[in-house]
Amino acid sequence: MFDPKEKEKKEIQEEESDLIQRLKTPTRRDFLKGLAIGVGGLALAPLIPKGTTEAIDLDYFPMKQYSQGQKIEGGHIFHDYRACVGCQTCEMACAMANHKEVNPSKSRIKIYTYQPAVFIGIVCQQCGDRPCINACPVEPDAQGRRALYESKAKSLAVNVARCINCGNCVEACKSSRNGNIYLNAKGNPDGFCALCNGDPQCVKQCPQNALTHITSVTDGMYGSKPADVLAQWAIQTLYGGPKMIIDNWK
Amino acid sequence: MPGGYAGNVLEVDLSTGKIAKKPLDMKEAQMFLGGRGLGAKWLWDRATPGGSPLAPDNPMFFMSGPLNGLPSPSTCRLNIVTKSGTTSPKSNPNAAGLLHTSCGGRFTPELKFAGYDAIAVTGAASSPVCLVIEDDKVEIQPADKYWGMGNYQLQMSLDEDFGRRWRSVYIGPAGENLVRYANVMTEIHRACGRGGGGAVMGSKKLKFIIVKGTKSLGIQNMAVWKKANIQTYKDMISSSGGMGFADWKRSGTATVLASSSDGGQTACYNFKEGTYDHIDETNAERALRDLWVGADGCFMCPIACMHRGVVRSGRFSGMTHDGPEYEGVMMGANCGISDMAEWQAAIAASDDYGLCFISMGNILGFLMECYQKGVITASDLDGIDLKWGDVDAMLAIQKKVAYQEGCGKLIGQNLRAMVEAWGKGCDDYAMECKGQGYAAWNIRVGDTHMSYATSSRGADHLESGNIPTQNLRVMNDALGVCLFPVISGIKPEDLCALLNAATGFKLTMEDYWKTAERVYALEKSFNLREGFTREDDYLPKRAWEPLTYGPKAGTKLTPEGFQKELDDYYKGRGWDPKTGVPTKARIKELGLAGIV
Numbered sequence: 045m046f047d048p049k050e051k052e053k054k055e056i057q058e059e060e061s062d063l064i065q066r067l068k069t070p071t072r073r074d075f076l077k078g079l080a081i082g083v084g085g086l087a088l089a090p091l092i093p094k095g096t097t098e099a100i101d102l103d104y105f106p107m108k109q110y111s112q113g114q115k116i117e118g119g120h121i122f123h124d125y126r127a128c129v130g131c132q133t134c135e136m137a138c139a140m141a142n143h144k145e146v147n148p149s150k151s152r153i154k155i156y157t158y159q160p161a162v163f164i165g166i167v168c169q170q171c172g173d174r175p176c177i178n179a180c181p182v183e184p185d186a187q188g189r190r191a192l193y194e195s196k197a198k199s200l201a202v203n204v205a206r207c208i209n210c211g212n213c214v215e216a217c218k219s220s221r222n223g224n225i226y227l228n229a230k231g232n233p234d235g236f237c238a239l240c241n242g243d244p245q246c247v248k249q250c251p252q253n254a255l256t257h258i259t260s261v262t263d264g265m266y267g268s269k270p271a272d273v274l275a276q277w278a279i280q281t282l283y284g285g286p287k288m289i290i291d292n293w294k
Numbered sequence: 295m296p297g298g299y300a301g302n303v304l305e306v307d308l309s310t311g312k313i314a315k316k317p318l319d320m321k322e323a324q325m326f327l328g329g330r331g332l333g334a335k336w337l338w339d340r341a342t343p344g345g346s347p348l349a350p351d352n353p354m355f356f357m358s359g360p361l362n363g364l365p366s367p368s369t370c371r372l373n374i375v376t377k378s379g380t381t382s383p384k385s386n387p388n389a390a391g392l393l394h395t396s397c398g399g400r401f402t403p404e405l406k407f408a409g410y411d412a413i414a415v416t417g418a419a420s421s422p423v424c425l426v427i428e429d430d431k432v433e434i435q436p437a438d439k440y441w442g443m444g445n446y447q448l449q450m451s452l453d454e455d456f457g458r459r460w461r462s463v464y465i466g467p468a469g470e471n472l473v474r475y476a477n478v479m480t481e482i483h484r485a486c487g488r489g490g491g492g493a494v495m496g497s498k499k500l501k502f503i504i505v506k507g508t509k510s511l512g513i514q515n516m517a518v519w520k521k522a523n524i525q526t527y528k529d530m531i532s533s534s535g536g537m538g539f540a541d542w543k544r545s546g547t548a549t550v551l552a553s554s555s556d557g558g559q560t561a562c563y564n565f566k567e568g569t570y571d572h573i574d575e576t577n578a579e580r581a582l583r584d585l586w587v588g589a590d591g592c593f594m595c596p597i598a599c600m601h602r603g604v605v606r607s608g609r610f611s612g613m614t615h616d617g618p619e620y621e622g623v624m625m626g627a628n629c630g631i632s633d634m635a636e637w638q639a640a641i642a643a644s645d646d647y648g649l650c651f652i653s654m655g656n657i658l659g660f661l662m663e664c665y666q667k668g669v670i671t672a673s674d675l676d677g678i679d680l681k682w683g684d685v686d687a688m689l690a691i692q693k694k695v696a697y698q699e700g701c702g703k704l705i706g707q708n709l710r711a712m713v714e715a716w717g718k719g720c721d722d723y724a725m726e727c728k729g730q731g732y733a734a735w736n737i738r739v740g741d742t743h744m745s746y747a748t749s750s751r752g753a754d755h756l757e758s759g760n761i762p763t764q765n766l767r768v769m770n771d772a773l774g775v776c777l778f779p780v781i782s783g784i785k786p787e788d789l790c791a792l793l794n795a796a797t798g799f800k801l802t803m804e805d806y807w808k809t810a811e812r813v814y815a816l817e818k819s820f821n822l823r824e825g826f827t828r829e830d831d832y833l834p835k836r837a838w839e840p841l842t843y844g845p846k847a848g849t850k851l852t853p854e855g856f857q858k859e860l861d862d863y864y865k866g867r868g869w870d871p872k873t874g875v876p877t878k879a880r881i882k883e884l885g886l887a888g889i890v
Contacts, residue, residue: 129591129598132400136365136594146364147407147510149459156458159450159482160614161590161602251596252589271458282587283604287612289446289482289642 115242118198119259121153123165125278127254130155130163134246134255141245142238152224152237153246153255156271160287162278165255167246168200168224168237169268172261176225176233179216182206192233199239207232221268296320297514298360298796299328300406304432306425308498309350309417313432318411324799325885328359328411330394330771331813333375336414337392338816338889343823347377347390347490348472348497350418356405356463356503357412359774360797363403363511363593366523367530367784368776370592372402372463372486379474379490380653380708381728381752383825387710391728392820393489393751396771397463398592398600399480401505404461408507419499426456427505437501442467444646445482448502456504464502465492466648471698472496473706475653475731479645483590483600483616487650488730489751514798522791526784530596533783539597542782546589546599547620548578554620555627558739558846561732562627563682564659565725565836568736569844570623572632580634581618590616592776599778603638610635615642621755623734624655629662630682640688647696653708654695656731658688660709660723669720676700725834728752728826737837738849743856747831748863750817761866765810772813812884814867815876819890828874831860 135151143150153167177200180190185206192213195201209231217225228234237244239257247255262268269277279286296318305314326332333355340353354376361369378393405413408429415425424437440448445466452462461480468476469492476492477485513519533539541549551573554560558568570576585605591598605613615638618626625631625640644651658680664670665680672679676694678701680687694702704715709724709731725732730752737743744759756777758764766786770777773789780789790806793799801809821830833856840850864871868880881890 126588129589129595130400131591131595131598132593133365133596140365145510146513147508148403149407149508150510154459157453157481158458159446159453160604161481252591252598282602283614284606284612287604287614289614289646290444 116239116257116259117242118170118261119239119257120170120261121167121237121239121244121247122256122258123153123167124254124256125162125164125274126282127252128155128163128165129252129254130157130161131251134165134250137245137249141240151246152235154224156275158271158275158279160279160283160289162275162282164271164274164278166222166224166271166274168235169222170199170237170239170261171221171268172263174200175216175220176200176213176236179212181210181212182208195238197239197241200236201238202233204230204232222270222274297512297798298364298793299323300358300409300411300509300511302410304410304413304427306413306415306432306434307417308415308419308423308434308500311434313434315410315430315432323360323411325809326813326816327769327772327793327809328362329357329371329373329774330375330396330768331809331816332412332772333357333373333394334392334813334816334820335889337375337377338820340416341377341820344386344389344825345377346388347379347393347494350498351416352377352494352497354415354491354494354498355412356402356415358402358406358410359772360793361789362774363406364513364792364796365594366526366775366792368398368592368595368597368779369774370398370400370403370595371396371771371774371776372399372480373771373774374478374486374491376491376494378730378751379472379476379493380730381489382710383728383821383827383830385827386825389824391750391752391824391826392817393491393494394771394817395478395486395489395491395751397478397480397484397486398595398776399461399484400593401461401463401480401503402774403593404505404507406507406511407509408505409509413503415495415498415500418497422499422501424501425503427503427507429506429508440501441470445479445648446646449482452502452504457506460504460506462502462504464648465495465500466646466696468648468696468706469493469496470501471696471706473649473695473698474708475650475657475706477648477650479648481590483645484592485645485650487652488733488754490650492648513796515795519792519795522788522795526788526792527596529785529788530779530783537781539782542597542599542778543589545578545582546597546601547778548581548601548618548622550620551577551618551623552579554623554735556845558841558844558849559736559742560627561623561656561659561725561734561736563630564628564656564663564723565732565736566663566839567843568738568841568846568849570627571843572627575632576618576626576634576637578618584634585615585617585638595776595779597779597782605635605638608635610639613639613642615639616645617641621652621734622655624652625658625688626655628655628659628734629688631685631688632683633685636685640685640692643689643692647692649692649696652733653731654692656725656733657705657709657712658691660712660720660725660731661691661705663723664716664720667720667723669716669718674701674716722835725836726753727832727834728830730754732834736841737833738841738851739846743833743837743851744859744863747833747856747860750814750821761863764814765807768810768813769806772809808884811867812886815869815881815884815886816890818867818869818874818876819881819886822875828860828872831874 135148381391422441585603589598733755741759
């Protein structure tokens, strides 16, 4: 019985060891055959139809470094609202990989729906200027780390033992960025993206190629907008402004 | 917590306002799985034989299946099972057949994440109400504020008032006004169509159900699940050819608009023809170039067959819509519409009112033919000049139907009611079976006519005309997995393996197909109990008229041939060929003894 509360990674890793092996040293052919494999809780083939794979691979996929067996240190996840269809596969992949649960509400990437239909993905943008870390009142330790800090993999991390549950980081993200951080049941910051150690599962499993792991980070002012703002942009881009189903016939 | 299932059923009595959470009967679940299957069992147990579908004692089941919400392709379908607002036996217009109707979207997974496999709604409220579910907190709240809203406005209001991660199902004005082919809708364009589920919900004064869930689902054997899941994805993605994965992903069901017309299978001019003379202006390629801005996918669906579109020029400029899809033909070719934007406007109107655009398009085609042949005049239609392809007239009729004004009162029932009221031989043009209007596949070519004649919910294009495919479709609906990925490559063996891995059942393929037979026999038995007979499995007179245009000109069916096919069908099912009643031996074999 798969019990979500029992987060044992052991069995799953053994099961996938040969697949992980292939992921680590993939040949280009492996990828083209459609055999990139999820590492976390679940394995999905990349969802690209046979025959068209090569064409997509050439002009778009180089951005997906994992396809060439490379892992990216740092960077951030970019969500393309033109391509997203709102299927929540990324949420499921994230929840399975990071929480070992079939539970999209625990996902660290969240898709919000707006009308006329646009889908906005909100995920930690790993802002270069880190307003969340700057808001942390805990004194830096010997390595210069506050309770919330940038990990070796250049993604956001939290030291639960030192966290004083003040919620300043949540406020900072909410007021100046996209507001993906929240306090979990234990009062610790949660919901931010740890980039799956350089191999984000949501990016890998997105069937529409709407997610990309981009190598660089911005200072956050451009990419890290709240969902409401991004939705306005998306509606402008896709529909040419807020339109209605009943425009012109009622 | 049993794997796959959430393990609880929500019982809501709107008359008394009582809400109860009951454990799911796992024995029953193993026998009927879920969705359409389990819903049929519950309806058999709880419906009043011969009772009206709009009476408070008609229970309405919002069902999920054991695979809903799990991480495999397209585990998104909602099934509603209740008494149909549309179908009735010829012998007794007050009785009603079984209705199972499904839609995609994100509602059912969310319901399971909130901890419920199904909602059973009984009784009727005295004033408009809604059902708000947030994990264990379930409330019946007043919904006067939302009553009367069109679907677009309602979805916007719910997004604002509750949040953008709440999922809802609702009815539009058509459901509130008890139009007999009103839909239960979700996300504006997705519909539990055919058969008037919206009218049943409207009769209970239930405007919407909204849900948000934060719980987890279990999978019994994760290692086995993963193997089965990889196989499932592979089977789907590696499909090729006509309606393979790539086709589905690009244009969805609209892909077949052109091929269906070429094959003489499209419903044109009220089913008179099978090949549409304006297909060049109304096909998927045109939509790709001129209308669509992106796709819209259901929960976990890699195909995303539905599209988002906006009309960019002309008098409907700025109108958003989801079309065209194949079944949109009912509002297009069937009514003689040749302009893409006008076509989308007619469909969008139905979506906003919460009407079933298949049934509405069928009725509009019928009205247009009656009008052309002089059976009815403008005075029967409150002065509307209903010529072939006149979109303004179509919009006007739809409004009258949705708000039940003037001629809309009669048109808002079903074809049989209009035939009875107008007579003059107009039953020649009425394309219906069991009271349910035909959908967008014409009947002279292929075996679609058997689907229309034998389906338990009346003339239905999704059932298919042969027994193995019918069984396949039953299992989709029972498991909560969409039909389209299965058409595009997922094998029943994959679904059976996923089911076993998730729930811990040990179903062989033989058991799997037997479950489908069991559900079908139960649905048939339900309809028999309501008074349906072999005489209710019929084809309309138009089936015997030959097509006159296109590559399949001259093709027609014959009454003798159809009766023979029906005999064979009953025999294949193990039912009495003379009456269509499942034999005692068959009932016993399927494990339904003591139930039916």
